[in-house]
Structure formats: C-alpha cells, structure tokens
Amino acid sequence: MAKTITVLKTITVLNGPNLNLLGTREPEVYGTQTLLDIETKLRTHAKTHGLGINFHQSNIEGELVGWVQDAGMADQGIIINAAAYTHTSVALHDAIAAIQIPVVEVHLSNIYAREDYRHHSYISGVAVGVICGFGAQGYLLALDAIASMLADKKQI
C-alpha cells in the first residue's frame, strides 16, 4: 500500500535590526518579552493551526531579502517585522513584490503614534495587511490572519 506523506505547511517569520535586543531594548516601547519568548509562543500557536515556523532575525538587509526570496519558493506565508528597514528598504519592498505568498507586516509599537519618520512603510504597499501596536501579541494575530487566509483558499 502506498504511504501518504503529509508535508507540513510552513510560515517564515522575519525580524529586522535590533529586534535581537528585545527584552532589554526600550522596554517601555517594545515590552519585556525577548525574541526567543516570541518565537516559542509562535511555535506553540502555529501547531494549533497545523503549521510550522521558520524563524529568523538579522541586522543585515540583504540577509532578510534572501529569506523573503527563499520563503517565496518554499513556504505558505511570511510574517515580517522589518524594524527600521520598514522605513528605508526599497530592496525588501521589491523582494516582497516579487513573490506570490501572503505577507503580513507586524510592528510591536504603533508606528503611527510615534515619530513622523516611522509613519511611512516600504512594506505596507506590498503586504496583505499590517498589524501594529499590540506588542508581541501582534505576531500571533498575524499568524491567525495567515492561517485563516490559507483555510479560505482551501475552500475555493
């Protein structure tokens, strides 16, 4: 009898510069959870949706671009907190525009309630949606959004 192999659907979660410092970095703005805390919660939450997580952080723009390209070929969605590159990176904009999977932009803080230079995002125009201002919870909300989009697609 032929064996059935179930391939786990995966979501790539990308974190930009300085997010490796979460926990001690401006806790009044970004909260006290570390990036590892966020990763652990996301992995647990992803299991409830039957999804796997590839989780990355880099302070280097090109590395993030490479992971967007990789995810576009292998995964079902991307959650990205591009941090400061949100406001500067045409390269990340172009990488996201070049792929077909849904991308959800996340920010821990409400970038629209902060300095003017944080009000523009190069990511938003190529993302399916943006979640900001809900702290670490935003990553879980983004995962719910992608899981729901994938479930809807299955019904079509």
Ligand code: DQA
């Ligand atoms: C951030 C907001 C950005 O403006 C900032 O540069 C960050 C973090 C957030 O998660 O709130 O590094 O993306």
